[in-house]
Amino acid sequence: MTALAAETGTEPLTTTRKKGERRETAETMAARQREISVSEFFAKNRHLLGFDNPRKALLTTIKEAVDNCLDACEEAGILPDLLVQIEHLKDVGETRYRVTVQDNGPGIVRKQIEHIFGRLLYGSKFHRLKMSRGQQGIGISAAGMYGLMTTGKPVVIISKTAAKKPSHEVVLKMDTSKNRAEVVSETEHPEDDHWFPDGHGTRVVIELEGKYLKGRASVDEYLELTAIANPHARITFIAPPQSGDAGPARIEHPRAVEELPAETKEIQPHPHGIELGIxxxxxxxxxxTTLSDFLQKDFCRVGPGTARSIAESAGLSARTNVKKVGHAEAEKLYKSIQGAKIMAPPTDCLSPIGAKVLLKGLEKGLKPDFIAVSSRPPAVYRGRPFLIEAGVAFGGDLPGDEPARVHRFANRVPLQYQQSACACFKAVVETDWKRYTLQQPRGSLPIGPLVVMIHMASVWVPFTSESKEAIADYDEIRKEMRLALQDCGRKLGIYLSRRERMRRQGERRHIFERYIGEIARACEAITGDPAQPLYEALLKTAQKKTAEADAMLDEEGRFIGKKDSLQNDDTVFMRESSDGGGERDDAPEPARAASDEDGEGKPRRKKQAGAAKEAPKKPGKKRGAGEDGGLFAGEQD
Amino acid sequence: MAKKTTKAATTAATAEAPRRRGSKATADATLLRIAQLGQHVRKVAMHTKEGDPSVEIPSRTLSNTRFNAKKRTLEMGDATQTRNLFNVGQARKFMQMMLQAAASKDLIQQDKTLSLRGMYYRSLHTIPGTKEKTFDDQSESDAILEDLEVGLGAMREELHVFAKKRGTMVGNITITDSGDEIDCRRMGSGGYAIPSICEPDVIRFGRCDAKFVLHVEKDTVWSRFNEDKFWQKHNCILTEGSGQPPRGVRRLLQRLNQELGLPIYCLLDCDPWGHYIYSVIKQGSINLAYESQRMAIPDAKFIGIRAEDYRRCELPPEVRIELNDKDTARAKQIAAYPWFERNRAWQKEIDLLLRNGFKMEVESLITKDISYVTETYVPARLKARDWLD
Structure with a gap:
């Protein structure tokens, strides 16, 4: 902070003064040196918190509020039910918006309201090692501060803790120089108010300068991604009307799973994860009081034996009084801790999304043809346990011929900015996707209808900045990400090569029928005998051959009897084709053959859809052999 | 296949006028073979249980090529490959083969010939009801025509198909080409273009005073010799094959050698490619091993240029062209061919080429003098009977 103080205290350098006269004296400088409040610092450096521009400010505000809501609900064991509303206050100004976020969480007791919403770096999450969305306790208060600074409007909070208790409405104004909030007004609503149907919850209303746009890194995308990573939450979004809309648009993200994520435990720091100063x-x-006690109680994974050996190798006794450990001893102790063999930190403190839930979330959110997910076992960076989950979604409605999209999540929170600075992005780029039959230009993302998702769950996610936009690039983290991606990639590769094989298989089935017309005509030219009987004989054989091929393949073009590694894998989702199977008893399908002739290599789904449509067929009726009597009656333009 | 001719019409047409292309017997034999192919397909398709017609095609691979040490030519082995209609990998080729067989039949009946490219266009169309073309490009058609040749046991000429003209001739000989008498002594600077088909029914030899044939690798060198009237001074025939000589040139050389008893001397570059040209002229090629007996000239001699000529003729260092990895590999491959393997002189020659580490073109002799190659080099080699066999 002193460096910052000096920075604010310099005068223009162009002032002329006599030779030998000092520009400043220690005393004149001292007069200007004073403490800076955290709030003041961040008010000046709001970009550090994600308030760089109006569009991002709107997103960050909602993001901070939603993160808090989800955290609160989960801690209280309540299935989250969130409402997010953006109102465009056009009458006040083109860039004026009102954001309302409401949850059905446990509510906040009255006297904590001004602390939580009015102070930066105040919260329950900073001092502990527990997996949660929020970390520093900056978020929501910073949003309120931003709103106040850009519009002068205070934050309104309504909170209710139980059905039988009244709800409190508090209007808060932040005093940045004191890092404290000032209560502008407060109202107590009767207990039967209409705000909270569940009897508890919190509602935050912030007015701010913003800009609402759809597309990449938008509020819409954020909520979509949040719904993917939090399928246990129900999120309702009321968006401001776009041009042409009659009124506000209501977007629902329904709940996909009815189970809350496992409760996460708080852990003590791991001895290998701390620095000397700490x-x-x-x-x-x-x-x-004793060193042994200190080591066992203030750290995880240290028992009496380990504590003793650490103390002894530092030249201390396990019974040494902690207060008597000076700087020199502490340094020895630190070295001894680093050298000690200590079990990796416990990992039950992590709550992964889980392969099954991840599949559901991705399927619901992206509607692809194929999904593979992978959940790595927990690992450790700097003494902090973490866990990587990854998923790849392919095909379906995803746009092809574009670089893959990378969806990054940290503790279930989507990260939407600074993609290329993130360890996730680097892990995706350094994975060799060509191996899995995708295109990938050197040093770039793979190309194709592909979404790659990476989730890092940790008691402490190392972000590159306070605005929590990118995960720092630790080797241990990147390695886990890469392994998870490779696992997904392998399955994708199997799926893709099989899909290609199926496509070829489908083409092959009709090869004979395609060429026999030519052969019959050439034979007629050679022998002079009419082509028609030959054509019919060949067609019969062709259909028999096709039937043989079909008997060896099931509905999806797989060889019957061959065990399918993907089919029974519960980390893989494959969209089933829509036509009902089991109609394969009379294999030569006239409709199928005809529908295939209008193009080569059409996607399989379309082919089958066509076959399904014309499905009621008469067994035994041969294509082209009757009706208009022409040799190639089955042909069409 | 718009044209549908009946058998009766065929016989009537052939009976009227004498054939311009080949004898009626040859044409009938070829037509019979094509008809047999068609009948076979019909019979198998319509009257057998399996219903899967197939064609046996002798395989044209190195492994199915034998060197007949006695005849000193390459021969095709007995290995064949079967091409089935009802095989996903072969169906298209089977269809193409039937198309080209029908096209060839049409040509023979009309007593016309087509080039390889013409045949490609003749059978090129989109398969009705699809977007697939019968041939993707000419090379696909060319390969099918070769299959048809070996499959039917008929020569390309007998199918009335010819290749692009390549190769030139001048010299002390008169020939009759398709009824036109041609005096190869009066061909100006351009020379007589050797046709693709040089079978006796197309080209007949007339008066010949020449004592030998000098075959040079390419047109540029041939022009030098022609301008210097080398063939007049030395009473010979001068031919050129534009690199690897096409079948027409090889057949003509073979006939000059066989029928007129003229020795063949080859003047080729000193590199693996020149050596292989010589090998093809002498023993026949691997791809066309089945044609060897018509094409190969076991007595052909290689007079140059030789690896030792760099020192012997005191050529300047500028003419050296360094051997690249591909050249080296090819040279070693050629040295290992059975027909070179036991030939000491050739082993020495290739060894020296490799040790030199450079190749030389015939044109490198021009650095000595414009007409060094025609006035000094070749006469000296011939006089000294200095050649490789």
Missing amino acids: LIQMLERTES
């Missing part, structure tokens, strides 16, 4: 601080603050 160790000294912990020594000063601990409530333990």
Whole structure:
């Protein structure tokens, strides 16, 4: 902070003064040196928190509010039911918006309201190691501060903790110089108010300068992605009317699973994850008296034996009084800790989304043809446990011929900015997708109708900045990401090569019928005998051959009897084709053959759809052999 | 296949006028073979249980090529491959083969010939009801025509198909080409263009005073010799094959050698490609091993240029062209061919080429003098009977 103070205290350098006269004296400088409040600092540097421009500010505001809501609901064990509303206040100004976010969480007790919403760096999450969306306790108060700064309007919070209790409406104004909030007004609503149908919850209303646009990195996308990573939440979004809309648009993200994610446990720091300064601080603050006690209670994975050996190799006794450990001893102790063999941190503190839920979320959100997900076992970076989950979705409605989209999540929160700075992005780029039959220009994302999703769950996600936009590039993290992607990629590769094989298989089935007309005519030219009987004989054989091929393949073009590695894999989703199977008893399908003739290599789905449409067929009726009597009656333009 | 001729019409047409292309017997034999192919397909398709017509095609691979040490020519082995209609990988080729067989039949009946490219266009159309063309490009058609040749046991000429003209001739000989008498002594600077088909029914030899044939690799060198009237001074025939000589040139050389007893001397570049041209002229090629007995000239001699000529003729270093990896590999491959493997002189020659590490073109002799090759080099080699066999 002193560096910042100096920065604010310099005068223009062009002032002329006598030779030898000092520009400043220690005293004049001291007069201007004072503490800066955190709020002031961030008010000036709001881009650090994600408020760089109006569009991003709107997104960040909603994001911070939604993250808090989900965290609160999950901690209280409530299935989240969120409402997000954006109102465009055109009468006030083109860039004026009102954001309302409401949850059905446990609510906030009255006296905490101004702290939580009015102070930066205030919260329950910073001082602990527990997997949660929020970390620093900056988010929602920063949003309120931004709103106040750009519109002068205070934040309105309504909260209710139980059905039988009244709800409190508090209007808050932040005082940046004090990092405190000032209550402008407060109202107590009777307990039977209409806000909270569940009897509890919190509602936040912030007015701010913003800009609502759809597309990449929009609020819409954020909520979509949030719904993918949080299928247990129901999110209703009321968007401002776009040009042409009659009124506000209501977008529902229904709940896909009825189970809350497993509750996450708080853990003590792992000895290998701390730095010397932190160790000294912990020594000063601990409530333990002996060194052994301190090591066992303030860290995880340290038992009496390990504690003793750490103390001894630092030249200390396990019974040393913690207060007597000086700087020199602390340094020895730190080295000894680093050298000690300690079990990896516990991993039950992590709550992965889970392969099954991830599949559901991706399927619901993207509607692809194929999904593979992979959940890595927990790993450790800097003494902090983390876990990587990845998923790839392919085909369906996803746009082809474009670089793949990468959806990044940290503790279930979508990350939408600074993609290329993120470890996730780097992991995707360095994975060799060509191996899985995708195109990939050197050093870039793979090309195709592909979405790659990476989720990092950790008690502490290392972000590159306070605005939590990109995951820092630790080797351990990137390696886990790569392994997860390779696992998904392998399955995608199997699927794609099989799909290609099926397409070829489909083409092959009709090869004979395609050429026999030519052969029959050439034979007529050679022998002079009429082509028609020969054509019919050949067609019969062709259909018999096709039937033989069909008998060896099932509905999806797979060889019957061959075990399918993807079919029984519960980390893989494949869209089933829509036509009902089991109609394969009379294999030569006139409709199928005819529908195939209008093009080569059409996607399989379309082919089958065509076959299904014309499905009621008469067995035994041969294509082209009757009716108008022409040799090639089956042909069409 | 718009034209549908009946058998009766065929016989009537052939009976009227004498054939311009080949004898009636040859034509009838070829027509019979094509008809047999058609009948076979019909019979198998309509009257057998399996209903899957197939064609046996002798395989044209190195592994199915034998060197007949006694005849000193390459021969095709007995290995064949079967092409089935009802095989997904072969169906298209089977269809193409039937198309070209029908096209060839049409040509023979009309007593006309077509080039390889013409045949490609003749049978090129879109398969009704699809977007698929019968041939993707000419090379596909060319390969099918070769299959048809070996499959039917009929020569390309007998199918009335010819290749692009390549190759030139001048010299002390008169020939009759399709009834026109041609005096090869009076061909100006351009020379007589050797046709693709040089069978006796197309080309008949007339008066011949020449004592030997000098075959050079390419047109540029041939022009030098023609301008210097080398063939007049040395009483010979001068031919050229534009690199690897086409079948027409090879057949003509073979006939000059066989029928008129003229020795053939080859003047080729000193590199693996020149060596292989010589090998093809002498023993026949792997791809056309079945044609060897008509094409190969076991007595052909290689007079140059030789690897030792760099030193012997005191050529300047500028003429050296460094061997690349491909050249080296090819040279070693050629040295290992059974017909070179036991030939000491050739082993020495290739060894020296490799040791030199460079190749030379015939034109490199021009650095000595414009007419060095015609006035000094070749006469000296011939006089000294200095050649490789």
